[in-house]
Amino acid sequence: MKNKNPKPQHTKSNESTIHFKGTFIAVMLLGVIMVASWFGVYALFLSR
Amino acid sequence: MAFMYVTFTSLLVGGLMGLLQTFVRSGKYTLPFGIDYYTILTVHGVILGLVMTTFFIIGFQFSLMGKTVGLTDKQRKAAWWSFWIMLAGTIMASVMVLTGQASVLYTFYAPLRAHPVFYFGLALVIIGSWIAVFINFRQLYLWRKANKGQKSPLLAYMVTINMIMWVIASLGVAVSVLVLFIPWSLGYTATINVLLSRTLFWYFGHPLVYFWLLPAYMAWYAIIPKIIGGKILSDSLARLAFILLLLFSIPVGFHHQLTEPGIDATWKFIQVVLTFMVVIPTLMTAFSIFATFEATGRKKGYTTLFGWFRKLPWKDVRFLAPFIGMVAFIPGGAGGIINASHQMNALIHNTIWVTGHFHLTAAMTSVLTFFGITYWLVPHLTGRRLTPRLNKLGIIQSLTWTVGMLIMSTAMHIQGLLGGPRRSNFSEYAGGAQVDTWISYQMAQESADRFSSLPSS
Amino acid sequence: MNLHKYEKIWLIFGIGSLAVFLAVIGFAAFWKGTHPQSHIETIDPQNVEAHEAFKPENLGLREVADGKYTVNIIASAFNYDLGKDENGNRVDTIRVPRGSTVLFQVTTPDVVHGFQIAGTNVNMMVEPGHISRYETVMKNNGEFTIVCNEYCGIGHHLMFGKVEVYD
Ligand code: HEM
Ligand SMILES: [Cu+2]
Ligand SMILES: [Cu+2]
Numbered sequence: 108m109k110n111k112n113p114k115p116q117h118t119k120s121n122e123s124t125i126h127f128k129g130t131f132i133a134v135m136l137l138g139v140i141m142v143a144s145w146f147g148v149y150a151l152f153l154s155r
Numbered sequence: 156m157a158f159m160y161v162t163f164t165s166l167l168v169g170g171l172m173g174l175l176q177t178f179v180r181s182g183k184y185t186l187p188f189g190i191d192y193y194t195i196l197t198v199h200g201v202i203l204g205l206v207m208t209t210f211f212i213i214g215f216q217f218s219l220m221g222k223t224v225g226l227t228d229k230q231r232k233a234a235w236w237s238f239w240i241m242l243a244g245t246i247m248a249s250v251m252v253l254t255g256q257a258s259v260l261y262t263f264y265a266p267l268r269a270h271p272v273f274y275f276g277l278a279l280v281i282i283g284s285w286i287a288v289f290i291n292f293r294q295l296y297l298w299r300k301a302n303k304g305q306k307s308p309l310l311a312y313m314v315t316i317n318m319i320m321w322v323i324a325s326l327g328v329a330v331s332v333l334v335l336f337i338p339w340s341l342g343y344t345a346t347i348n349v350l351l352s353r354t355l356f357w358y359f360g361h362p363l364v365y366f367w368l369l370p371a372y373m374a375w376y377a378i379i380p381k382i383i384g385g386k387i388l389s390d391s392l393a394r395l396a397f398i399l400l401l402l403f404s405i406p407v408g409f410h411h412q413l414t415e416p417g418i419d420a421t422w423k424f425i426q427v428v429l430t431f432m433v434v435i436p437t438l439m440t441a442f443s444i445f446a447t448f449e450a451t452g453r454k455k456g457y458t459t460l461f462g463w464f465r466k467l468p469w470k471d472v473r474f475l476a477p478f479i480g481m482v483a484f485i486p487g488g489a490g491g492i493i494n495a496s497h498q499m500n501a502l503i504h505n506t507i508w509v510t511g512h513f514h515l516t517a518a519m520t521s522v523l524t525f526f527g528i529t530y531w532l533v534p535h536l537t538g539r540r541l542t543p544r545l546n547k548l549g550i551i552q553s554l555t556w557t558v559g560m561l562i563m564s565t566a567m568h569i570q571g572l573l574g575g576p577r578r579s580n581f582s583e584y585a586g587g588a589q590v591d592t593w594i595s596y597q598m599a600q601e602s603a604d605r606f607s608s609l610p611s612s
Numbered sequence: 613m614n615l616h617k618y619e620k621i622w623l624i625f626g627i628g629s630l631a632v633f634l635a636v637i638g639f640a641a642f643w644k645g646t647h648p649q650s651h652i653e654t655i656d657p658q659n660v661e662a663h664e665a666f667k668p669e670n671l672g673l674r675e676v677a678d679g680k681y682t683v684n685i686i687a688s689a690f691n692y693d694l695g696k697d698e699n700g701n702r703v704d705t706i707r708v709p710r711g712s713t714v715l716f717q718v719t720t721p722d723v724v725h726g727f728q729i730a731g732t733n734v735n736m737m738v739e740p741g742h743i744s745r746y747e748t749v750m751k752n753n754g755e756f757t758i759v760c761n762e763y764c765g766i767g768h769h770l771m772f773g774k775v776e777v778y779d
Binding site for chain 3: 392497506
């Protein structure tokens with residue numbers, strides 16, 4: 108399993124990662140907004 | 156044949172807009188003459204929430220079906236029937252509302268009672284829409300018979316999913332109106348089961364809001380890529396997302412009843428879990444859309460991290476309006492998750508936060524996408540071109556709409572967290588309420604402007 | 613249908629967040645007992661006075677134990693009945709000390725109403741035929757407005773009351 112020629116695999120995944128890096132950052136930003144607003148309102152719930 | 160078909164759809168869309176214009180206007184202009192706030196609110200909710208969306212969506216879906224799988228003469232005739240029946244129902248309900256005999260708001264919760272004609276009108280709208288559903292199913296069926304073994308076109312597939320959802324959902328409201336409301340409003344039954352009528356309403360109401368959302372998703376998945384000159388990331392992922400949306404939209408109406416008595420807490424929690432499941436296909440959609448943008452941009456040679464983003468066709472209203480809609484769905488969806496979070500619902504339920512939520516999701520996400528679609532669809536159908544002037548007009552309209560909605564919905568969210576109620580023409584203690592009323596006037600104006608200019612495209 | 617690596621990470625993150633949300637509220641609900649109000653008891657809306665809690669003399673605030681209170685309320689278009697004071701005048705403000713545990717019990721003889729104490733977690737639907745109950749600790753002092761937040765007819769916005777929490 109470990110010796111399954113890591114090199115070509117590396118370049119391949121590298122290629123596809125570069126491809127959608129911007130997308131990834133964008134969606135993660137969206138995810139952070141989702142999580143932050145949820146916990147914000149939950150804190151308000153606890154404080155009341 | 157294609158020509159006839161074109162006439163039909165543009166008439167449908169155009170007719171709808173004309174209709175709307177009148178109603179929005181009458182809402183705007185008659186207000187000073189002492190008409191009750193709740194009458195206006197009912198008009199606003201019924202016309203914009205139930206009528207405009209449904210007409211637009213059905214018209215849009217017909218044109219998609221016509222384009223992808225074809226429409227026969229017989230089907231077109233039937234489609235007209237559907238249109239006239241829905242229109243008749245709409246007029247019946249609207250007259251009752253406008254004459255103050257049905258100030259029950261668009262949710263028409265029992266035991267508030269409206270004139271029987273109001274309920275008959277609603278029943279007609281639904282029956283009309285079922286005819287449309289039947290035609291759409293038949294269109295796909297005929298296509299499949301003619302093209303055995305082939306995968307159905309993506310857009311036809313999506314329309315069919317949305318229509319399946321609509322039928323299943325509207326059964327709830329049909330049962331509620333026919334079995335509970337009509338006998339009761341005619342006086343045959345003395346009482347009405349309030350909790351049951353609410354549950355039936357929301358069994359319909361939640362899929363209803365997804366019935367507004369899915370056409371926007373259709374555009375995002377299948378039309379926007381064409382406009383920006385790219386292609387969809389994955390056909391099969393889009394299909395999967397639609398299936399999931401269908402499955403999880405149906406059983407979750409109870410998330411509108413989280414603070415109600417008479418419903419078991421564990422059952423509510425199960426509904427909360429199911430509601431969260433429906434978020435998953437939306438997460439998939441978010442990735443798909445950005446990835447489509449990025450792939451398209453990179454193929455065009457913009458290789459920097461966000462170069463593809465800057466080079467999107469911002470000056471094209473057919474892209475800009477739906478894009479703003481997508482962005483609005485980020486806070487809209489995040490807010491929805493908060494709404495659905497079981498005990499946290501008490502923080503926002505029936506506060507004006509909810510109004511903020513659905514102006515983000517419905518009035519921005521769906522409606523702005525519909526605007527964008529209209530600018531794509533109408534020239535497409537009529538063979539006319541979207542002139543640069545019109546495009547500019549469209550952009551200005553989209554931006555005005557956005558700014559108005561943004562200010563309004565932000566104010567609503569904050570005020571809602573502070574406990575400000577929705578559906579009240581208060582002025583007493585909540586200082587923000589006045590500001591809000593003011594802004595909602597603003598919005599009414601904007602929407603009036605907005606719609607009046609649409610048919611010209 | 614193969615997912616891109618980033619899409620996988622994104623979905624794991626997204627679904628993971630949802631799972632965390634559910635775990636947090638599930639724990640709070642099932643172990644700490646902070647379910648939204650879900651009282652199952654029914655009542656005859658034509659005759660709410662027949663119920664012990666909604667007899668005219670039992671309406672309003674009552675101290676049931678040290679630091680523990682019950683407030684019984686009948687909501688009707690367009691009024692909250694919070695009982696009468698010693699002089700027979702209608703009560704419009706409920707006063708409780710900070711930190712007290714208060715159980716609100718509300719019902720209605722007519723249409724659907726809301727019952728929200730703005731600025732607290734008390735927010736319930738009140739429906740004919742059902743009793744709505746919610747127990748809460750008044751953690752913060754101040755004045756909180758009781759509002760009807762479900763449209764109940766033409767005078768809906770005239771329906772309100774007040775809760776005062778003092779030190
Ligand atoms: C992430 C997706 C969404 C979730 C989890 C969600 C959840 C909710 C919940 C729980 C409520 C009830 C709030 C309350 O009254 O206590 C609500 C209200 C509402 N939502 Fe959403 N929502 C989502 C997306 C949408 C979309 C896409 C639309 C429309 C296009 C929409 C339209 C509405 C409307 C109109 C209401 C108000 C219903 C009323 O009159 O009471 N929502 N939403
Ligand atoms: Cu919903
Ligand atoms: Cu009310």
